[in-house]
Amino acid sequence: MYVIIVYDIKVERVNKVKSFLRQHLFWIQNSVFEGELTNSEYKAVTDGLLNIIEEDEDSVIIYQLMMEESLTRNVLGVEKASVDDVIL
């Protein structure tokens, strides 16, 4: 599956979340990661995030796409990360 993860994490945990997500996905923009995950990787990512975040203070949204063909991306302004590897 293809996932887009956006998060709003308290500053004291944000680097930990970023480092963790970098192991699995591509950094796209401040607080946004994307990439292809298998079902077991998806579980590893959600479990890992739940271990790091404080569920009453932080927020993570995982958008999950079964058919990545149905997604297009339009970037206005600065392209923060190279998305060559993840262009759909």
Next chain:
Amino acid sequence: MYVIIVYDIKVERVNKVKSFLRQHLFWIQNSVFEGELTNSEYKAVTDGLLNIIEEDEDSVIIYQLMMEESLTRNVLGVEKASVDDVIL
């Protein structure tokens, strides 16, 4: 079409972007909006954003889904906004 907009905007313009997007979409999380747009609304949103942002300093990603049925959302932690109106 269904769109997810994520942005990274310099602090001096961020409220303007937020106010503008609130007119067209649902606020979901810090720096994330979602909603259904017609083609002409999509054009109005992108044109409006381009009028507000500085293209060499700010970044906006618009994910556009032709088939919203292919998208699921999983929220970990705090649900920042009520998503009753936008649950897919």
